[in-house]
Amino acid sequence: xxxxxxxxxxxxxxxxxxxxxAGVSTIxxxxxxxxxxxxxxxxxxxxxxxxxxxxxxxxSQIRTVLESTRFADEKQPFGSFGLDEVVEMRAPYDIAPxxxxxxxxxxxxxxxxxxxxxxxHGLTDSPYWLSDVRDALRDNYPCASFHGVxxxxxxxxxxxxxxxxxxxxxxTVKFGVExxxxxxxxxxxxxxxxxxxxxxxxxxxxxxxxRLNALVMLSPGFSARSGMAWLTPYVRYVKNWAGxxxxxxxxxxxxxxxxxxxxxxxxxxxxxxxSIGTVDIPVFVAVSSDDQTIDPLVVLDFFxxxxxxxxxxxxxxxxxxxxxxxQTQCDGIDVVKSANADxxxxxxxxxxxxxxxxxxxxGLDGKHPDCGHYDNKEDKETCQTAPDAVYxxxxxxxxxxxxxxxxxxxxxxxxxxxxxIMHFIAVSxxxxxxxxxx
Numbered sequence: 363x364x365x366x367x368x369x370x371x372x373x374x375x376x377x378x379x380x381x382x383x384a385g386v387s388t389i390x391x392x393x394x395x396x397x398x399x400x401x402x403x404x405x406x407x408x409x410x411x412x413x414x415x416x417x418x419x420x421x422s423q424i425r426t427v428l429e430s431t432r433f434a435d436e437k438q439p440f441g442s443f444g445l446d447e448v449v450e451m452r453a454p455y456d457i458a459p460x461x462x463x464x465x466x467x468x469x470x471x472x473x474x475x476x477x478x479x480x481x482x483h484g485l486t487d488s489p490y491w492l493s494d495v496r497d498a499l500r501d502n503y504p505c506a507s508f509h510g511v512x513x514x515x516x517x518x519x520x521x522x523x524x525x526x527x528x529x530x531x532x533x534t535v536k537f538g539v540e541x542x543x544x545x546x547x548x549x550x551x552x553x554x555x556x557x558x559x560x561x562x563x564x565x566x567x568x569x570x571x572x573r574l575n576a577l578v579m580l581s582p583g584f585s586a587r588s589g590m591a592w593l594t595p596y597v598r599y600v601k602n603w604a605g606x607x608x609x610x611x612x613x614x615x616x617x618x619x620x621x622x623x624x625x626x627x628x629x630x631x632x633x634x635x636x637s638i639g640t641v642d643i644p645v646f647v648a649v650s651s652d653d654q655t656i657d658p659l660v661v662l663d664f665f666x667x668x669x670x671x672x673x674x675x676x677x678x679x680x681x682x683x684x685x686x687x688x689q690t691q692c693d694g695i696d697v698v699k700s701a702n703a704d705x706x707x708x709x710x711x712x713x714x715x716x717x718x719x720x721x722x723x724x725g726l727d728g729k730h731p732d733c734g735h736y737d738n739k740e741d742k743e744t745c746q747t748a749p750d751a752v753y754x755x756x757x758x759x760x761x762x763x764x765x766x767x768x769x770x771x772x773x774x775x776x777x778x779x780x781x782x783i784m785h786f787i788a789v790s791x792x793x794x795x796x797x798x799x800x
Contacts (some may be wrong), residue, residue, distance in 0.1 A: 365680040394597025395431040396519045397617065402427050403522040404514050404535035413509060413541040420454040420512055427518040442729065443612040451490040451613045451723075454515040455510040463504035472788065478573075480511040480538045483585060487614035488517060492554055494718040495580070498780045503787075504631050507546055511538040513556075513623065521614040522768040524602060525624035528629035535560045539571050548575035548791060550602035554716050555656065556708025558582035559630050562664075566632070566639045575792040576673075578783060581653060581715045583626065584633035584662040594624035606732050613723060616734065633660060636667075644673035644790040646783055649701065651711035652681035652755045659689060666692035675786050677779055682757060683708030696782070702774035708754035714770030715779075724771035725751075732769035741765035747771050 402423055407416040424645040428448060432439035440448050464473065479499060481492040489510040496508055504556055511534050515526035525645070535557075539549055544699050549571060551561035559577035562568055567575060585591075594604065598620040607616035649658045658678075665676050667690065672692045678685075681700040685691065700709040703725055705719050719726040733745035736758050744765030753770040773779060 364728065372630035373435035391781075396615075397521050397603075397606070398519070398562070400427045400431060400518050400520045400523060400775045401523060402518065404512055404517050406514050407535055407537045408529045409533070409540075411537075411541075412561060413538070416537070416541075417456045418477045423450060424452055424512075424517045428665045429712045430437050433517060440610055440612040441782060444462075448612045452488040452495075452512065453510040454489060457496075457500070457508040457510075458746060459507055460500075460504040461709050474499075474506030476545060476547040476632055477506040477791070478542040478549045479503075479506060479508045480535070480549065480551040480561075481508065482535055482538070482557030482560055483511075483513065483516070484521070484551040484553075484557050484581075484616055485513075486516070486520070487554075488512065488769065490613040490723070491713075491716055492580075492775065494554060495552060495723055495780070496782075498718075499586075499784070502784050507542065509541065510539045511535065513617075516615075518608060520617040520619060523619035524613070525621070526625065528625040529562075531556070531560055531625075531629070532563060535564050537565075539564065539574070542573075547573060549573045550576045550578060550787065550790075552578040553582070554580045555583040555712065556626055556629070559584055559626075559633065560636065562631070562641070563629065565641060565643070574643060576646070576787065577641065578646045578786075579661075580648050581656065581712050582647060582649060582661045582664070583656045584664055585657040586623075586627065586630075587654055587657050591623065591627050594627050598624045606744055611730060613730075615769055632671045633664060636663075637665070638668060642671055644671055645669045645788065646675050646679040646786045648679070648779055649717050650679040650715065651683045651685065652700065652757055653712045654680075654756045659686075662689060662691070662695075664697070665694070666690050672800060673786070673789055675782065677775075678784065679710040679715075679775070683757065690768070698775055698778075704773035705772075706752045707751070707770060707774045708752055708758055708767075709770070710773065711753075711755035713754075714753065715773050717772045718776040719774055720799075721772055723773065726772060726773070730771075732771050735769060738764065 374524050403464060404420060431446060433445050481490050481496055483489050483746060513534055514530040515523040553561040561577055562727060601620050604618040604620045604623045609616040649661045651658055676695045678695050679700045680697050717724050722728055723730050731746050733742045736742040736745055741764040745768055751766055751768050753768050759767055
């Protein structure tokens with residue numbers, strides 16, 4: 363028996379506090395198929411393949427798995443969302459420039475010509491979690507191209523995260539970036555949570571694509587908030603799940619495989635130990651001080667200590683948790699108050715940065731409210747149906763009347779944040795002003 367395995371066995375008797383590790387409910391999932399590997403796990407694409415083929419094949423794979431597992435045995439595994447809708451939310455995509463908007467010959471930098479965006483989602487979720495950001499960018503940059511990737515192990519059933527490594531995720535991001543054609547001269551990756559860690563690690567590679575122009579990092583997953591996350595690489599050998607939840611969300615998994623949590627911990631080691639390299643291209647960050655999934659202070663350290671260019675911007679959504687006096691701070695931090703009475707929002711959750719209040723699924727009074735933090739059936743039903751439920755992060759649950767708090771899945775400041783991102787992109791893309799001739 364290896365020392366590593368022996369450590370895992372000794373830890374088996376420890377209560378892991380899995381809700382803290384994974385940020386999901388410990389309620390037993392309703393459908394066993396979600397907790398069994400599909401046998402068709404999404405893999406990293408072939409580096410020599412064409413991006414449209416990757417999108418087509420992966421979409422077909424997601425459909426086959428969901429149709430043969432969830433939809434074969436359950437009448438409505440994702441509530442009112444049908445198979446086509448769920449596949450659409452979870453699948454990667456390849457969106458070309460809108461030629462109708464770019465055909466009048468009056469193409470300028472402000473419309474996104476020769477620009478490519480790569481959208482990278484987070485752990486347990488899907489490309490949908492960046493869809494509102496993507497659509498806002500498309501409206502502003504109709505001449506740009508968009509690659510949305512699906513990280514291996516995602517899109518099908520939660521158990522498919524049991525047999526992936528973070529290098530598979532890295533390979534997918536590399537493929538998404540480098541599969542743009544020569545017509546794309548500038549590339550801006552946009553990452554949410556684990557996706558932000560991945561694009562930062564990709565930039566840190568010596569052979570990254572030299573067309574990278576800027577990085578946009580939303581709720582960056584640089585370190586788990588839980589102090590027990592370091593256990594996951596050992597515990598995964600004796601425990602399959604960091605948390606079992608209801609797997610009825612059309613856009614993400616409700617259960618977290620321990621292997622997924624472990625690979626996230628390994629992926630983010632360079633951010634925690636400070637070995638990640640400096641970033642000498644523009645960086646935009648948005649994070650909540652109250653984030654209960656990742657540690658926002660590690661994000662703050664990265665922004666202040668690793669980003670070396672003047673064009674850097676952080677939106678710090680200030681909630682209940684204040685920045686410690688001893689914490690290093692720097693220029694470029696834009697502090698925005700989280701609470702917003704107009705949207706019944708008390709603070710920003712980890713999940714409440716990238717989506718608009720108008721999002722039909724996760725927005726204000728959307729079709730799929732997040733009430734997984736309630737174990738009591740009555741409290742959960744109240745949370746899902748109450749017309750005056752408020753939105754916030756899980757650190758507010760204990761202080762709220764049972765059943766009244768939904769975990770925030772939208773950003774009341776979304777439109778303003780997007781205006782800041784687009785200004786940031788415009789400045790990042792502007793040609794450098796030559797020094798005057800002496």
